[in-house]
Amino acid sequence: MNESYExxxxxxxxxxxxxxxxxxxxxxxxxxxxxxxxxxxTVAGALDENFYVFDFIALRDACLKIVSELDHRVLLPERxxxxxxxxxxxxxxxxxxxxxxxxxxxxxxxxxLPMENTTAELIARWVxxxxxxxxxxxxxxxxxxxxxxxxxxxxxxATARLSLGAQ
Numbered sequence: 001m002n003e004s005y006e007x008x009x010x011x012x013x014x015x016x017x018x019x020x021x022x023x024x025x026x027x028x029x030x031x032x033x034x035x036x037x038x039x040x041x042t043v044a045g046a047l048d049e050n051f052y053v054f055d056f057i058a059l060r061d062a063c064l065k066i067v068s069e070l071d072h073r074v075l076l077p078e079r080x081x082x083x084x085x086x087x088x089x090x091x092x093x094x095x096x097x098x099x100x101x102x103x104x105x106x107x108x109x110x111x112x113l114p115m116e117n118t119t120a121e122l123i124a125r126w127v128x129x130x131x132x133x134x135x136x137x138x139x140x141x142x143x144x145x146x147x148x149x150x151x152x153x154x155x156x157x158a159t160a161r162l163s164l165g166a167q
Contacts, residue, residue: 003046004144007053009060010040016071018111020118023082029098037070037120039063039127040149040157045164046142054135054143062134066127073111074103075118085112120158124150128162137164 019034041063043054076085076096084097087107094110096103115122128148137143143164151157 004044005047005053006042006044007056007059008040008042009056009063010038010149011060014039014041014060014063014067016067018070018073018075020075022117022119023080023098027082027099029083029101032074032103035152037123038151039067040151041127041131042147042149043137043143043145044147045140045144048140048142054137054140058135059131062131063127065134066130070111072109074105074109075123076110076112077116077118077122078112078114079116081116087112120150120152120156121160124148124158124160125162128160132162132164140164 015036015038017034017036019032021030021032023029041059043059045053047053076094077083078085082098086095087093088095092107094105094107094112113123113126115126127150128146131148132138132146137146145164146162147159149157149159
């Protein structure tokens with residue numbers, strides 16, 4: 001008999017308020033705006049020697065750490081082809097540019113993310129890779145998949161499904 005289980009965390013504490021803007025259709029750039037984002041994280045796989053998939057507390061704490069890094073920040077894409085994000089020489093300001101538009105923020109108010117666009121999908125992927133690293137999930141042979149859902153607005157979710165290699 002082949003069994004699989006899931007451990008899921010989604011809590012009111014896994015919410016962060018952050019601003020962003022994205023581009024789409026090549027040359028359309030949204031206005032800067034904010035969301036109250038929320039995480040929903042599921043780890044799937046076989047039971048381990050403790051008879052659980054993954055420790056809820058460890059997963060919750062790793063999520064809280066990431067949420068605290070993103071909370072009350074402007075999320076900016078480091079790898080966007082048309083949005084330039086540059087930190088000033090004195091390290092005090094971040095300037096983002098798209099065509100003839102320019103935004104300047106205090107560096108402590110920004111979270112520059114290693115992604116192409118700050119979409120909910122790519123934020124979910126980034127959170128997932130952080131959780132895999134921070135929780136050392138790749139070394140756990142019983143784990144099969146990590147799913148990270150990011151709600152950017154009530155009822156609007158994006159989910160990244162990341163394989164953990166156990167088959």
